[in-house]
Structure formats: C-alpha cells, structure tokens
Amino acid sequence: MSAPVQTALVGYGYAGKTFHAPLIRAATGLELTTVVSSRPAEVHADLPGVTVCDFETALADPVIELMVVATPNDLHAPQAIAALKAGKHVVIDKPFALTTAEAEAVIAAAKAANRLATVFHNRRWDGDFLTVKHLIETGALGEISLFISRFDRFRPALRNRWREQALPGSGLWYDLGAHLVDQAICLFGTPDAITLDLAQQREGSVVDDYFHATLFYGARRVRLQASALTPAPGPRFEIHGRLGSYVKYGLDTQEEGLKAGQPVGGEGWGTDRDGVLTPVSGADPLPPLAQPTLPGRYPAFYKGMAQAIHGTGPLPVPAEEALSVMRLLDLGRRSAETGRTLAL
Template identity: 35%
Template sequence: MQKIKTALLSYGMSGKVFHAPFLEFHSGFELLGSWERSKKLIQKDYPNVKSYATLEDVLVSDTQLIIVNTPVETHFEYAKKALLAGKHVVVEKAFTTTAAEAKELDVLATEKGVKLAVFQNRRWDSDLRTVKQVLLDGLLGDIIEAEFHFDRYNPLLSPKQHKETANSGAGILKDLGPHLIDQTVYLFGFPQAVYADIRKTREDSLVDDWFDILLYYPEFRVRLKASFFVREANPAYTIHGKKGSFLKPRGDVQEDDLKLGKKPNLDTWGTEPLEKEGLLHTEIDGKMVRRKIPTLQGNYYVFFDEVYQSITNDKEEPVSGQDGLRVMKIIEAAIQSSAQKKVINL
C-alpha cells in the first residue's frame, strides 16, 4: 500500500487529538512529524517522528501532505506556502479568514495539480450521519424548518490567547460556525440569503461568542445557533417537515474518547450511548409513529481515508476547497448582515 508522508504544522490539542491518532491508524499514511515552536511534545507520543524547528524545514522535507492545524489567522499564509511547494494540503476550519483567501487557495491547488481538503470532520459525527439518513429516507416529508445548535456553558475566557484576542480568525463564528454552516450546506445545498445576529456576551470578551444565523432556502429556513451560556441543552438538531419531526441531542463521543487517549478502530468507534438516540415523530404508511431512532456510528477515519483515495487514486476530496469557499461566503455574509441589520443575498 502506498504510504503518504505527512506532517502536522502544530502538535497542540488538534494535532494530538484529531489528526495523529488517525494518521497512525490508517495504513496509508506515514506521520513524519510536526512543526513545534516551543514545546517539543510529539516525540513523547511518537518517538520515531521528527520535531521540525521551522515551517521551511517542513516544506523542504520529503513530506507529501501537510496538515495546517494552526490558528485560523495563519491558515491562508501557511496553506499557500505548502501549495506553492507542491504539497497536498488539509486545512483546519475555519478554512481561511475571508472568501477571497479561500478562492485563491482553491485556484492555486488546481494550478499546482495537488489536492486541497478542508477538515470538516463533523460531517462524520454520529449525530449528523443519523440526521442525513432520516432526510434521505424521507421520513419527515417536505422540510419546513430546521434548527441546529452548538451550545455549551462556559462563561470563562479561553486561556489560548489566539482565541480571545481581536484578530481576523478569532470568535465563535469562525470556530463553531464552520461546523454548523458546513453541515447545513452538506445536507441542503447553498442557501439564497442570510440574516444574522452576532454578539459578545461574556464579561470582557473581545471576540464574538454568540450567534443566531438564519439561512433562506426557497421552501424552508435553517437556523444556526451557538452560545456559551446554555446550561440546559436544546436538541442539537431539530427538523420539522410536513409529515413529522426529528429531534436529536448532541451525542457524538469521538472527541471525548480521543481526549482520553482512546485509539480509533473500524468496529466500535464512534458508537453513541443509547440514551442519546434521536426522537422521530411522524407518519409512516398512514400510521402515526413516535419512537427513538438508532444512531449510526460516526468515524473521522472516513475523512482521512477519502483524503488518501483523493491523492492516490485522484478521487475528489472529501471536503473540497470549493466547499470551504462556500462556508466562507456565508460567514462573510453573516458578518455583513449583523453589522447592517439586514438580509444579505448570496
């Protein structure tokens, strides 16, 4: 099996939790190491890999794939340098800070003949996989409205400075927003218009930490919300159609398991507890049905496998640069809408 030599651009939480375990598990990748600026940690977990002192050291190495998992405001600069060096690239969310940057990276990847993917891993959450299946099965009829939440209760500012200083990549809209927006476009396509309200709610916060975004589709609406002041969680996914409704709490276990040091597998990985099953209330074959729906397994391994297939067999990326551009267009429209207090046509 062809090995793709891969390097990370940081080995903080995202490198340690979301990337390295899957690169190690997938037989098609060879993790060469990570760029580490101050703390040298990767060799404690992976003794045979390198700790690169500079980005240039990574770029001149025999690395074939570079994962840009640094703060958002650096994504464009680092991804562009990697693409210019002829490397395949995976970029964390938010893809970039502007739609113009996203478009430039997408065009550059095409010109250089390399693959560019955006790490929208939550397409492979157990929650979203189940929601998608309910929609594919037509259990709700024509959709009237949907509401997606990514809420938590955490009024304290993050100790990570890049998350709390006023920079072009900070704020909840570019942190949790890309997840919800990408999932919506993945399920329903690109919307016609956007209306948004974006706020700062935590004491002394310099960045946005609350949003309410309404996406306009021809026959239905989708509302996306995120907040740091939700003690009692709403359903993560609420969808109402002309035949019925589906409500699903957030239940994907992958992030928590990865933080505990558990290793991914292809059998039981991403299996939610039964109490997190979603509630379906609808009409099937003329009969009213109200029951729990078994949750499908989630597995971020699929993203990495599809990246592997895209590079080795010239398949389409699992989440393309064009996908990333669409998300950035919606984010920019949301910022404009909130500032001007009006609907923005896309």
C-alpha cells in the first residue's frame, strides 16, 4: 500500500478551516502535516501536531507532495505556480484564478513540472446536484427546456472579510458563480452565449452581492442566480423538461455538517430533504411525487486526488474543465460591463 501523500494546506480562513482541513484529514491516502497560516495558535487548537509555517518554508520542504491553496483569490495562480515549480501537486480552491490567462499559466506550469493541478469544485458532489445529474442522464425529465439554479441567502449586514472588499476576484460571481457555472457545464457543456447582470444591492456594498446569468444552449435556457438579500429563498433547483419537472428547496447539508464538526462520511453524512418530481403522461402532468435526494459525497474529491497522485485514478476535476469555468466567468464579467450578450 502506498504511503500517505504529505499535504500542506495554504491558508486557514473559512475555506481552509471549514472545508479543506477536515476533508483532507478524512481522506484515505492523504496526511495533513503542515498549515501555512499567520494564526498558529488557532491552527494548533484545531489541529494538534501539525506544523505551522510560512509559504516559503512549506515550498522548501521536500517531504510535502501536495499543496492546497485556500488563500484569497488573487493569490491562487501565483501560489499554485510557485508550488508546481517546487515540484508539488496542487489543489486550488475555486475560482481557479482571476483570469483565463492566469488559469492557463497554471496549467502550463503543471505540464512543465509534470505535476497535477486541479480545482476544488466540490459542489459537483452536492447531493441535490448528483440527483439532478442522475435525472437528466437517465432521461427522466426528457429534453430540458429550462434549468434554474439558485443560491439564495439573507445576509443583509456587510462583514469584514476580503470577499466583501474591493479586491480582485471578490464578490458573489467569482464566489458562488464559480459553483453554479461549473455545475451547468457538467450537465450541458459549453453554452453558445452568456448574459450576466451584476448588482451591489446592500447599502455600502463595494462588490457584487447579486447576479443573474442566462446561458444560451440553442432554445434551452439555463438561469443561474445568487443573492445576499433573499429572506425567503426560491428553489435551489427548478428544472423543466418534456417528460417532467423537478424542484428542490434548500441548500446541500454538507457545509453545515462541516461547520458543526460532524464526522466526515459518518452516519447520516450528506443526507438531505426530498425534492419533488412532477412527471408527464402525454400532454398532462401527473400528481407530484417525492424524489429522494442522493447523499452528498464531498469526501470523494480528496479520495480522488489521492488516487490520482498514486496513479490509480483520474483527477477529480480535470484542469481543462476548470479552465472552461474560468472562461465563462471572464466572459460573464465582460457581459456585465458592456451590457451585452456575448458569444463564446
């Protein structure tokens, strides 16, 4: 059996602490040995026994094979490229980078170093998304005409964090938009065109806290939406096809489980409420049915990463797929700036 991959987590903010640290520690084939952070007391309180150091020290450690970059978005590409040049494999928290050009530079650095680079698009393993994917792939809904994916929250108060400051890569589009765009591409591929509307709706906000994107796939429309001012959230998914509709309320439960310290992959992990399936018979909708939600599987990402490094499986998210997401984030931003629908 292969020795565990010695892993360094770069950044111990919300993403590093809540998502990456517990998922890495739960993954067979990985060992979290090092955290790059300016808050060693907090790290040691949570993770006794790990080494806390600065980025350059972690880069120079020959034992570390994998570096997970969970720092502010403007550091993703430069830190990933530095890690790859130092001979490390790399996981980058979403978004991949600030621009398509930066993402392409990361991929080039990975190829030059003969190392693996991937992006933490963990919401591919949301239970409700896995359910949606199954319904579409099995043809249960028929040809999809309208796909709506929402990420609604009610957070009226501004918070003192980099995501809400006027910094490169801040705002909801690069945060939640990265997830929703990735899911849409997983289901339908690259769209023909995109229209994006961005807004700063909260008083004093300096970054987009609302977006509404329309992706065009021939006659099919895919609408992606997120807001920080929605007291009564709409459905997380609303999908309409020739053979039926599927509606699901509520966000995937795994993030709340991680925040609460629930054992990763333990009993009840990733369970969620049912959705509603309304099938069609001929020209008539039938009575709605409860559609069980498949269990969420966030642990699959780092299990897949360990297998990829050991040469026993593919990358959980190929870098070229993450690059497609980055291209659409870039193009969406230009659409919002120009007020035009832009073709890919």
